[in-house]
Amino acid sequence: MNFRSRLLGQMLAGVAIAAIAATAHAADRKTIGVDLPNLTNPYYVAMKKSFENSAAAHGFNVRVLIADNDDAKQLSQIESFVQQKVDAVALNCTSSGPCVSTVGELNQAKIPVFTVNLLPDPEGLKQQGATVVEAVQTDQREGGVYVGKQLVKDLGPDGAAVIGIIGEPTSVSANARDDGFKDAVAVNRKIKVVALVNGKVEETTSLRVTTEMLQGHPDMTVVFSDTEPAALGAAAAIEQVGRAGKVSLYAYVDKEGVKQIVANPMWKAGAIQEPVRLAEIEVDAIAKYLAGEKVAPLVNSPPLLVDKSNAASVVDKAY
Amino acid sequence: MNTSRRFRLPPETGIACVLLVVLLGGALATPNFLTVSNVLVLLLNGAVIGFLCLGQTFVLLTAGIDLSGGSIVAMTCVLAALLMQTLGLPWPIAALLVLLAGGLTGLVNGLIIDRTGVPPFIVTFAMSGVAGSIPQIITGAESIRVRQLGYGLIGKSHLLGVPTPVIVLAVAAIAAAVFLRRGVTGTHIYAVGGNAEASRLAGISLSRVILLVYAIAGICAACGGLIYGSRLMTGYPTAGRGDETFFSIASCVVGGVSLFGGTGTVLGSMIGAALIASISNLMNVLNVSAYWQPLVIGVIILGAVTFDTMRSARRLSLPWAQMLMTRIPLVSRVRSRSGNAAKSVQTQQTRETP
Numbered sequence: 190m191n192f193r194s195r196l197l198g199q200m201l202a203g204v205a206i207a208a209i210a211a212t213a214h215a216a217d218r219k220t221i222g223v224d225l226p227n228l229t230n231p232y233y234v235a236m237k238k239s240f241e242n243s244a245a246a247h248g249f250n251v252r253v254l255i256a257d258n259d260d261a262k263q264l265s266q267i268e269s270f271v272q273q274k275v276d277a278v279a280l281n282c283t284s285s286g287p288c289v290s291t292v293g294e295l296n297q298a299k300i301p302v303f304t305v306n307l308l309p310d311p312e313g314l315k316q317q318g319a320t321v322v323e324a325v326q327t328d329q330r331e332g333g334v335y336v337g338k339q340l341v342k343d344l345g346p347d348g349a350a351v352i353g354i355i356g357e358p359t360s361v362s363a364n365a366r367d368d369g370f371k372d373a374v375a376v377n378r379k380i381k382v383v384a385l386v387n388g389k390v391e392e393t394t395s396l397r398v399t400t401e402m403l404q405g406h407p408d409m410t411v412v413f414s415d416t417e418p419a420a421l422g423a424a425a426a427i428e429q430v431g432r433a434g435k436v437s438l439y440a441y442v443d444k445e446g447v448k449q450i451v452a453n454p455m456w457k458a459g460a461i462q463e464p465v466r467l468a469e470i471e472v473d474a475i476a477k478y479l480a481g482e483k484v485a486p487l488v489n490s491p492p493l494l495v496d497k498s499n500a501a502s503v504v505d506k507a508y
Numbered sequence: 509m510n511t512s513r514r515f516r517l518p519p520e521t522g523i524a525c526v527l528l529v530v531l532l533g534g535a536l537a538t539p540n541f542l543t544v545s546n547v548l549v550l551l552l553n554g555a556v557i558g559f560l561c562l563g564q565t566f567v568l569l570t571a572g573i574d575l576s577g578g579s580i581v582a583m584t585c586v587l588a589a590l591l592m593q594t595l596g597l598p599w600p601i602a603a604l605l606v607l608l609a610g611g612l613t614g615l616v617n618g619l620i621i622d623r624t625g626v627p628p629f630i631v632t633f634a635m636s637g638v639a640g641s642i643p644q645i646i647t648g649a650e651s652i653r654v655r656q657l658g659y660g661l662i663g664k665s666h667l668l669g670v671p672t673p674v675i676v677l678a679v680a681a682i683a684a685a686v687f688l689r690r691g692v693t694g695t696h697i698y699a700v701g702g703n704a705e706a707s708r709l710a711g712i713s714l715s716r717v718i719l720l721v722y723a724i725a726g727i728c729a730a731c732g733g734l735i736y737g738s739r740l741m742t743g744y745p746t747a748g749r750g751d752e753t754f755f756s757i758a759s760c761v762v763g764g765v766s767l768f769g770g771t772g773t774v775l776g777s778m779i780g781a782a783l784i785a786s787i788s789n790l791m792n793v794l795n796v797s798a799y800w801q802p803l804v805i806g807v808i809i810l811g812a813v814t815f816d817t818m819r820s821a822r823r824l825s826l827p828w829a830q831m832l833m834t835r836i837p838l839v840s841r842v843r844s845r846s847g848n849a850a851k852s853v854q855t856q857q858t859r860e861t862p
Contacts, residue, residue: 228649229746238648358798387798392651392740393747397553401792404546405538418651425740429664430549445653 220250221475222270222278226307227258230390230418231443232464233281235508236306239468240279247476260287267291271298277322277475279468282307285361289313292321301478305471306464307362323474325467325488329362330369332460332492333415336439337373339458339496340411341380349379353402355388355395355414355423363390366415366441366460383409388419395422396429403430414440420459421445427455442495444507450500458496461507466490519764520776522816527783530808534790541793548671554785555673556581556732556748560756561763561781562681562774563614563728566721568760569688571701571769572628574722576617577729577756579640581748584610584733586643589652589743592659599659607730613639614726618719636753643745652743663738673735680731684724685774697721701769759784762812783812 223240225233237253244251252275256263263283270278271294278295280302282288288309295302296319304324314321344350352374357363367385374380386402388395395414399422403409412427414420420440427436433455440446442459449456467490474484495503535542551558560577567574584606591602613635620631665672688694699707700717708714729748736747763780765772787808791801 228644229749231650234649356798384795385798386792386795387801389750391746391750392742392744393736394750396739397788398792400549400553401789402795404543404549404789405540405793405795407540421742422740429552429739430545 218248218250219276219479220252220273221472222267222273222275223251223253223280224256224263224266224270224278225253225281226256226263226283228255230416231508232417232462236281236464236468239465240472243469243472247472249472249476256283258283260284260291263288264291264294267294271295271300275300276479277301277303279303279305279471279475281305282309285310286313289317289319293317293319296320301475303471303475303478305467307360321486322478323471323484323486323488325470325474325490327362327462327467328489328491329365332441332462333366333369333371334373335369335460335492335494336413336441336458337370339494340413340439341374341377343457344377344380346377347379348377350374350381350411351406351409352380352382352411352413353384353386353399353406353409354382355399355402355412355416355419356385357390357416357419358385358387360390363415367413370413370415388414388416388422390416390418392418392422392425395419396426397422399423399426400430403427403432403436410436412436412438412440414438417441417443417446417462424449424453424455441492442507444504447495447500447504447507450495450497451504458494460492461495461503462492463490463506464508520773520779523763523776523779523783523812526808526812526815527779527786530783530786530790534786534793537790538794541790546789546793548669548674550785550789551674551782552671553789554781555671555677556735557752557755557759557785558677558778558781559680559728559731559735560748560752561759561777562677562684563725564756564760565684565765565772565774565777566688566697566724567628568757568765568767569697569701569769569772570717570721571704571767572621572718572721573632573757573767574614574617574725575629575632575753576613576635576639577725577732578748578750578753579636579638580610580613580726580729581732581736581752582745583613583639583642584730585737585747586647586652586743586745588659588734588737589654590646592654592656593652593743599656599662602659603662603734606734607727610726610728610730610733611723612726614722614724614729615719617726618722621722622715622718640749643743647743647745649745651745654737654741654743659738660741661738663735676731680728681774681778688774693717693720698770701766701771703770755784756781758809762809762816764816784809 221244225237228234240253241251254266256266260283278300285307292302292309301322304321306326308324308326354367356367371382383406384402386398388398412423414423420442424438427433427438437457438455439457440459442461446459450459470488478484493503493506531542540546563577564574587609588602588606591597591605592599617632617635620626621628663673667675688697696712696717699712700714704714732748737743759780760777761767762783763776765777787805791804
């Protein structure tokens with residue numbers, strides 16, 4: 190009996206020491222929480238991997254949660270980060286407006302917030318007095334402008350084009366790309382944007398809506414896709430309605446899209462986003478901030494223009 | 509007046525009229541809508557929903573529901589790509605295995621529903637999560653490009669100018685209609701949906717029927733996965749996880765298949781699917797704003813089903829039908845099978861017993 194209780198005591202002591210050691214170990218490794226909108230878009234898949242790799246390189250623990258495009262779910266996930274007392278949060282808003290409250294929640298818990306890609310509404314932040322340490326984003330509008338300028342250049346001064354856009358009208362950043370594109374092509378009056386359909390950032394939806402848009406506009410000569418997955422669906426659609434020689438494609442592109450620009454005459458030019466780089470910049474900023482250094486409040490990372498001339502050399506930079 | 513001689517419209521007439529109105533309206537709105545090439549595009553784009561709708565019809569007839577269709581599309585779409593790209597299997601074998609996998613997934617749905625008595629809504633909703641996550645787990649949510657060109661034959665080839673998926677769907681729908689209308693098992697499916705307890709007492713094996721309908725729904729979803737996969741030459745982990753499951757249920761209900769089982773036909777649900785495909789095609793051909801599209805689809809579905817429900821409940825008087833009846837001595841033989849299902853159980857049973 191005595192032996193048993195001594196054994197039990199020793200075991201308890203062992204467990205306690207192990208627990209203390211584990212806590213001590215965890216305490217010297219900072220933890221960052223990352224919340225992303227979805228994993229259906231390969232963009233976020235690349236970003237998630239980059240967050241994990243960059244965090245590991247800086248010696249951080251990382252916890253990634255996926256909000257499934259649901260603002261309420263994102264808020265509740267952020268609350269779980271607060272409960273876990275993470276040291277910093279990298280947040281890619283599901284949508285700009287509701288994200289302000291999410292940032293406010295973290296401010297209250299005194300956890301530093303770093304936003305990436307889709308940022309919270311700046312007006313709302315001001316109104317609620319919520320603050321973000323650093324925001325990192327791709328200059329969305331600029332990407333559209335790049336691609337639009339390239340189209341104007343490809344067509345020449347007297348060129349004409351009838352354009353359809355495969356967009357995502359409920360996304361602020363996709364709309365910003367469209368606006369940049371439209372402004373850039375507005376210099377030539379013979380270039381007309383006649384249609385906008387919702388590709389929902391998915392290959393399958395884009396395949397369907399692009400075929401339908403092309404049916405509705407037999408005179409269409411150019412398709413602009415403002416997201417990468419929709420570009421792949423649009424390309425399949427152009428081929429399947431038999432308009433491969435007549436319609437050219439300009440788009441935001443991922444690695445597959447860049448390969449297509451190299452190999453396929455239908456694909457003319459595009460803009461590459463760099464989710465991997467955004468996540469790296471963000472984790473670097475978190476490391477600096479936690480070490481007591483100052484960081485810039487806003488980093489605007491321009492997208493990279495890719496056309497036939499440089500596609501082969503930039504394929505590694507695409508995600 | 510003898511009631512048996514009263515003029516009765518086939519149950520699908522109402523919804524067929526709505527489809528006709530949409531088609532004619534579309535043709536008036538733009539000359540690019542009712543062209544041969546656009547109708548083929550419309551049918552091709554609607555083929556996946558058509559297949560899901562076909563499977564859903566079987567399930568709904570037994571008073572079940574299948575919420576896992578869209579996720580099985582995603583799972584099979586990725587599975588096909590994995591079998592070809594990772595294991596290097598030739599595409600026909602990969603396609604067959606994928607159909608088998610779809611059928612098995614449906615069978616699991618059926619087994620759980622049958623053995624545990626958990627409502628189909630919950631079982632298939634859970635399966636939707638499971639089947640939808642598997643491709644994301646395996647591929648890390650990345651899509652897989654398929655390099656075997658032959659795979660494209662499934663979704664991109666044409667037979668006599670008609671896209672292959674449309675022909676395959678038509679053949680499957682006719683086979684299903686004959687199976688449900690003429691086959692003994694078909695009658696059992698209606699009977700189980702009409703009154704499960706009465707069917708059991710009449711000696712029908714409920715388990716066999718339940719397993720069969722969910723397996724059929726799984727195979728239909730796998731067909732959808734193959735069509736998406738081969739049209740895009742990709743295993744795409746979110747294929748079919750958009751509106752497809754919801755539209756497949758809506759198509760059936762719009763086409764007169766009851767959510768409470770026992771009533772409806774394959775023809776009706778195919779007309780329903782064609783209606784939904786036409787509306788969404790028309791809106792993109794007409795360049796209707798993306799903000800308005802779900803609203804328009806919602807209003808048309810609600811309008812169509814309300815019209816049809818009131819027509820069949822005879823709350824809407826159709827004076828022109830009355831007039832036709834008096835002028836032309838036409839008696840429709842096509843009737844809703846709901847009323848007859850329970851009765852026909854008895855006859856089928858006696859026919860089966862040697």
